[in-house]
Amino acid sequence: MSxxxxxxxxxxxxxxxxxxxxxxxxxxxxxxxxxxxxxxxxGSPADQDRLYASQSSGxxxxxxxxSDDGGASWEPVGxxxxxxxxxxxxxxxxxxxxxxxxxxxxxxxxxxxxxxxVYAGVEDAGLFHSDDGGKHWQELxxxxxxxxxxxxxxxxxxxxxxxxxxxxxxxxxxxxxISAAGAFRSDDAGQTWQPVNRGxxxxxxxxxxxxxxxxxxxxxxxxxxxxxxxxxxxxxxxRSDDAGESWREISGDLPTDFGFxxxxxAHEPETVYVVPITSDSHHFPPEGKLRVYRSRTGGDEWEPLxxxxxxxxxxxxxxxxxxxxxxxxxxxxxxxxxxxQVYASADAGDNWAPIVRDLPAVLSVEVQTLS
Amino acid sequence: MTGxxxxxxxxxxxxxxxxxxxxxxxxxxxxxxxxxxxxxQGSVLDALEARYPMLCxxxxxxxxxxxxxxxxxxxxxRDLSHxxxxxPLPGAVASGAEPYLIVGAMAGG
Numbered sequence: 001m002s003x004x005x006x007x008x009x010x011x012x013x014x015x016x017x018x019x020x021x022x023x024x025x026x027x028x029x030x031x032x033x034x035x036x037x038x039x040x041x042x043g044s045p046a047d048q049d050r051l052y053a054s055q056s057s058g059x060x061x062x063x064x065x066x067s068d069d070g071g072a073s074w075e076p077v078g079x080x081x082x083x084x085x086x087x088x089x090x091x092x093x094x095x096x097x098x099x100x101x102x103x104x105x106x107x108x109x110x111x112x113x114x115x116x117x118v119y120a121g122v123e124d125a126g127l128f129h130s131d132d133g134g135k136h137w138q139e140l141x142x143x144x145x146x147x148x149x150x151x152x153x154x155x156x157x158x159x160x161x162x163x164x165x166x167x168x169x170x171x172x173x174x175x176x177x178i179s180a181a182g183a184f185r186s187d188d189a190g191q192t193w194q195p196v197n198r199g200x201x202x203x204x205x206x207x208x209x210x211x212x213x214x215x216x217x218x219x220x221x222x223x224x225x226x227x228x229x230x231x232x233x234x235x236x237x238x239r240s241d242d243a244g245e246s247w248r249e250i251s252g253d254l255p256t257d258f259g260f261x262x263x264x265x266a267h268e269p270e271t272v273y274v275v276p277i278t279s280d281s282h283h284f285p286p287e288g289k290l291r292v293y294r295s296r297t298g299g300d301e302w303e304p305l306x307x308x309x310x311x312x313x314x315x316x317x318x319x320x321x322x323x324x325x326x327x328x329x330x331x332x333x334x335x336x337x338x339x340x341q342v343y344a345s346a347d348a349g350d351n352w353a354p355i356v357r358d359l360p361a362v363l364s365v366e367v368q369t370l371s
Numbered sequence: 372m373t374g375x376x377x378x379x380x381x382x383x384x385x386x387x388x389x390x391x392x393x394x395x396x397x398x399x400x401x402x403x404x405x406x407x408x409x410x411x412q413g414s415v416l417d418a419l420e421a422r423y424p425m426l427c428x429x430x431x432x433x434x435x436x437x438x439x440x441x442x443x444x445x446x447x448x449r450d451l452s453h454x455x456x457x458x459p460l461p462g463a464v465a466s467g468a469e470p471y472l473i474v475g476a477m478a479g480g
Contacts, residue, residue, distance in 0.1 A: 035391055059441040059475045060391060060429040076395060076425040080433050 004326050005070065005368045006334055007051065008342055009038035012360035014053055016071040019355075023332055023346040026355045032074065033065065040321055042108050043070075043368040047115035052134060054105040054120070062104055064120075064134050077134035081105070081122055084141040090124065091153040100124045100144065107321060109164035119190075121161030125152060125178040127190060140190035143176065148195060148212040155179035155215050155234075162320055163219045167226040167243075175229065175244065180215035183231065185244050196244030200233060218320040220262045222269035230272050230299070232262040232320070237274055239299050250299025255286050261323035265348060266331040270298040273325075273333060273349060275318040283338075284315035292335070294349050308352035309343065316341070321364035328369055336362025381405045384415050384460075385470035392430070392473070396423040401470055410465040412444060413456035430473060445472040 006017040013031025032038075036055045044050040051067040053074070062081065065074040081102045092098035103123040111117035116133040126144045128137040143161075152159060160179055167173035172189040175196070182197040195211050205213045215234035222228065231238040231247065236257050238247040251257035256276045265271035272295045278286050285291060290309045293302040316339035326332035333349050336342045340359035345352045386402045393399060404418040413436070420427045431438050436456060438444070444451040447461045447469050463469040 034394075057391065058478070059389075059439070060395075061439060062428065063395065063425070079428050082434065 002328055003370045004328070004332060005043070005048075005370055006324070006342065006344070006355065007041035007043065007071070007364075007366040007368070008336055008359065008362060009041050009053070009321075009364035010336075010340070010360040010362050011037055014038040014041050014055075015356070015359060017342065017355050021328055023328075023344055024353075026344075028356055029071065031360075032071070033063075036060075036063070037104075038363065039104060040107050040364045040366075041071075042110060042366045044110040044115040044118075046111065046113050048368055048370055050110070050115040050133075052108045052110060052118055054108055056104040062102070064105065064108075066134050078130065078136050081120070081126075081128055081137050082139070083126060083144065084139040085145070088144070089150055090159060091151060093154060095153075097150065100126070102126075103158060106160045106162045107164055109166065112166055112168055119164050119166075119174075121164050121176060123158045123160040124154075125159045125161040125181060127161055127164070127176060129190065142186070142191050143184060143193045146184070146193050146195070148181070151212060152178065152181040153213065163216070165219055165221045165226075165229075167221075168223045169226050173226070173243070175219055175221070177216040177219050177231075179217065180213060180234075182212045182214040183216050183219060183229075183244055196240070197247070198245065199240075199247030199249075200238065201236070202234065204234075217260045218262050220264050220272070222264040225269045228269060228298075230262050230264060232259050232274055234258065234280060237262065237299065250295070252295070252300035252302055254293055254302050255291075255304075259318075260320040261318055261335065263323045263325050263333070266325045266327040267329075268296070268331075271296050271348070272299060273323065274302075275323070275335065277317060283317040288312055288314050290314040290316065290337075292333070292349055292352075305345075305349040305352070307350060308345075314339075319363055322362050324365050324367040326367045326369045332367065334365050334367050336365045338362065381407050382410050382465050383467050384410060384418070384464060385467055386415065386419055387470045387472045388426075389473065389475040391475070392426060395425055395429065398423070403467075409457075410460050411457050412451065412454065412460060412471075415460065415471055416456075441476040441478055443474040443476050445474055446470070 008015040013034040015030030039054045041053040049070045053065040055063040089097035107121040109119040120128040163177035165175040184193045185196045218232045220230045227243040229240040237251045239250045259277045289311045291304040316337035323335040333345045338361040342355045
């Protein structure tokens, strides 16, 4: 029988939650790396026992941890993230030029077919790659070196590269997203990049439909249709049917189209999940009701999923990397909150239950479907 | 004879690390590090990172050698954080009588 392993990164450590295919009884392991911020933990699609974790601290900087036994034990690997070539500048909050400075790794994206290969998206926005299991990291400087780079500006959370999507059907194609620069696509394994933001419109930037400058919060893709992308932008939920060449808004009847995570059902490429958040100044759900919204039509028409979720006095947030789906026959959906709850649904969102309620603020949630 | 001379020049330095770095390096209590040549903050940190490479980057920048902002260096009831890496450490540290303290700055959290 298959089982699942949920990898949770929090403000004060990592947790590993495991269950069999029923997903109703959970074992909780952790905190791993107690006291450190764990921005992301992710498993290799090519080896379910190979995990990577981004461990960081305002005092002690960045550490990358690797597990070769599914999280039972960990080893620190390489943590030297050195921008290649001329460092250059981006815009600071006040519009002045500011040199690129490494702060932390936000997102780790293991290769689809090589357990030793992994990408890292970092703040200040840059993309790094390791082909030796995280021991050494090389920047792919074509992204940071894009001609628009000097105009990129940080969002409130810093200028982070938070999303990395690998196209499983087209070698060398990958997507990244940066707050607040936008979405970018490479067709040559990260050597060169083009902004793919046509159709986005953002208030709060001088040219609302500029090529770059948009605060993209998250991208999602279904592996069977990698040219269809979904986006949760600062405001607006968007969809592209042409690998990012153009976007259209699919917010439809959502109560608010502000939010952070977005994800796609494992077996239904037109079934999409978001967690609407009141606004950029009220980072909690509308009316104090925690509702996941599901569209089974690829957007525009959305239904609230509430069963088992708090429907009063709930003022948590769900961050961009804190939602994931498993690939069991009945697709499981998982998300974590800034209040420390991790909720799971074993039936595609119809019913929810907390796995844990009192963790530190959850930064990221990933899930592995184990054979 | 040469070996004996080198050994005589090798100082054994006591280093105390903050709890998070002891956990990361999987050590408990103080570390005793043999340091050859002048005993400076730089030579002690070089020896520390050589023995515990997982500490590289957690105390000082891997390229510039600059102390991380929220790290402090204390010894003999003195704050050495703003001294130069090549400045000699106090004699009591060089003789092993006093530890060299690497401290996480008090800053919330």
